Amino acid sequence: MECTASTQQNALQNLNNSKANPALASDQLPADRQADAAHSPATKQPYISHQPDSEGIIHYSHEENAMWGALLARQAEQTPNRACSEYLEGLEKLKLSPTRIPQLQDIDEVLQATTGWQTAAVPALISFGKFFKLLADKRFPVATFIRRPEDMDYIEEPDIFHEIVGHCPLLTHPAFATFNQTYGELGLNATKQERLYLARLYWFTIEFGLMGASKDTRKIYGGGILSSPSETVYALSDEPDCRAFDLIDVLRTPYRIDQIQPIYYAIDDLDTLFDIVNSDIMGAVKKAMSLGLFAPTYAKK
Secondary structure, eight states: OOSOOOBOSOHHHHHHOTTSOTTOOOSBSOBSSOOOGGGSOTTOOOOOOOOOOTTSOOOOOHHHHHHHHHHHHHHHTTSTTTBOHHHHHHHHHHTOOSSSOOOHHHHHHHHHHHTSOEEEEEOSSOOHHHHHHHHHTTEEEEESOOOOGGGTTOOSSOOHHIIIIIIGGGGGSHHHHHHHHHHHHHHHHOOHHHHHHHHHHHIIIIITOEEOSSGGGOEEOOHHHHTOHHHHHHTTSSSSEEEEOOHHHHHTOOOBSSSOOSEEEEESSTTHHHHHHTSOHHHHHHHHHHHOOOOOOSOOO
16 A cells, blocks of 8 residues: 555564554554555654644644645545545545644544544554454544655555544444444454454455445445555556455455555445444354465565
């Protein structure tokens, strides 16, 4: 993926790391977002989330607001004919400013009125336990910083643009919101090994999910795609392998986050997420664990 990336340790180390990004765990160079870690300067200054003032307001600089506007304008050129209608409707509900980074309470007002969710300001990286707990409590973690100009197309940590523009529009939809809450609840009670398999479910749905039974009707709902202009175009091209969603297959499919995705899984429509929630996800996890992973289709690093 082009826009955002969170480079971490290998998958098992990721689960033991109290500061690892908990949303995902890759089978090769795990990370919450896709990019090539080799491009990251060793002396790069870390990102630090902004703290609100006494009235709960975060004051972003002119340069930070300008970056928000540039990212939003660039992605607006790609999403109208490629994103699913539910995403576009949710984006309209959020009424994002093209010139300033939104305050989280403004996003919360919309989410609370639609699905009862709200955001939670967090550092760039949080523990798996905190991540799952936030989702289970219907609170979506958002780091309150935005990438610098030199990281416009690559950033190790998921920033506020990825979380607000990539995910929050669909948190206004009950199927997407319910799926995230259920995922959090399952993750809280899962073993470390089970979390590795659950991570693949999150990766191929919430982050990199497509919908539509045929290529002519296919749209994007995954936030990892929708916050990346290049992958937004690529995902609906003839190049990747788009497969019909099958829960066991998804759980057995290895992925890498440091390259564009070779495989996507397409659900029929967004309400299919309800069907997944109502299925025996942990039973499927146990079956997938017994069967083992498919051979990877990506190139080795």
